[in-house]
Amino acid sequence: MKTRTTLLAVGEVLAWWAALVVLWLMLISTVYTLEWVVGACAAGVGALAARAGRRAAVRPR
Amino acid sequence: MNGWILAATVVLAVGLGTTLWGVATGPLGRRVVAQNLSTALVCPGLLLLSQGYDRTSYVDLALLLALLGPVGTLVFARLLADELAEEQPRAWGLTWAAAGLGAVVVAVLCAVTGPGRSMVKLLIVGALLVGGNLLASRAMSGGFPGVSRG
Numbered sequence: 001m002k003t004r005t006t007l008l009a010v011g012e013v014l015a016w017w018a019a020l021v022v023l024w025l026m027l028i029s030t031v032y033t034l035e036w037v038v039g040a041c042a043a044g045v046g047a048l049a050a051r052a053g054r055r056a057a058v059r060p061r
Numbered sequence: 062m063n064g065w066i067l068a069a070t071v072v073l074a075v076g077l078g079t080t081l082w083g084v085a086t087g088p089l090g091r092r093v094v095a096q097n098l099s100t101a102l103v104c105p106g107l108l109l110l111s112q113g114y115d116r117t118s119y120v121d122l123a124l125l126l127a128l129l130g131p132v133g134t135l136v137f138a139r140l141l142a143d144e145l146a147e148e149q150p151r152a153w154g155l156t157w158a159a160a161g162l163g164a165v166v167v168a169v170l171c172a173v174t175g176p177g178r179s180m181v182k183l184l185i186v187g188a189l190l191v192g193g194n195l196l197a198s199r200a201m202s203g204g205f206p207g208v209s210r211g
Binding site: 026031 | 124
């Protein structure tokens with residue numbers, strides 16, 4: 001059960017991260033390596049914040 | 062001056078002028094409605110200006126405004142909850158008109174831009190603009206009674 005919870009958490013953060021990276025790539029003007037790196041890092045922070053926000057708003061029953 | 066700048070001037074002059082007048086005069090409910098409409102009208106104006114001047118950085122301004130405008134209205138809806146509970150300001154005709162203007166501007170700009178990342182960005186701005194304003198209008202008119210008011 002514990003493994004399942006961890007997997008679900010990792011999956012959720014990864015899903016947020018992927019969505020945020022795509023959003024970043026859509027909003028910038030030119031795509032190059034540094035933008036990828038900065039975008040991936042920012043999306044990582046954003047994904048953790050998004051999960052925390054989702055958990056604060058929607059309490060798991 | 063080209064057609065885009067002319068259209069932006071009309072949108073800004075008529076839209077922003079009217080909403081500023083609405084914000085500055087009249088009862089509280091009307092002021093809040095006008096404040097909400099002002100961002101919904103300035104955002105398409107900025108999009109038109111970005112096309113007219115060929116400066117893509119104006120799209121970023123429109124994106125910020127589309128994001129922060131409804132958030133500002135939600136703050137007002139929260140802070141003025143007691144006063145607004147009596148009035149429950151509704152202006153669905155104007156709200157849908159502003160949303161329609163935003164949708165038309167975004168659609169025309171998408172058609173001009175053509176497929177690509179900048180078109181996706183425009184669509185994101187449009188979705189935030191229309192969705193955010195409909196949400197903010199609903200919150201203002203007491204459309205979310207389940208949310209605790211403080």
